Amino acid sequence: MIQRIQSVYLIIVAILTGALPFFLNLWVDIDGVEIFADNEMLISITFYANAILAIWSVVQFKNRKTQFVINRLNLILNVFLLGFFVYRSLNLSGETFVSEKGIGMLIPVFSIVFLVLANRAIKKDEDLVKSVDRLR
Secondary structure (H helix, E strand, O other), rough: OOOHOOOOOOOHHHHHHHOOOHOOOOOEEEOOOOOOOOOHHHHHHHHHHHHHHHHHHHHHOHHHHHHHHHHHHHHHEEEEHHHHHHHHHHOOOOOOOOOOOHHHHHHHHHHHHHHHHHHHHHHHHHHHHHHHHHOO
């Protein structure tokens, strides 16, 4: 159901994690080489897993509890990815060589925000369905 707001949020997450990390640089190496998600295998697998989980959650629109659990797993995966990026950015040398952190490191932050918004909307739908069931 694409007309539900949580589906829109989840599609935004799928686009953010499935396409943008391969066009926006994550960081610039000491040699001046821009590092994208393509260059790091583990990071690209994690971004693809995030996108697949978001699309799978959109497909599970009839089962809101499963959708909520899938989004929680996606949140945990994004927190791990964000933790890796923070660790990596703190270990980039900046004293003698100029090192640059790329805009791609913020993708998990935006992803987490949209996943939290989607979970709120799913919870709201679930509460609405429960309140209607009480009236019967």
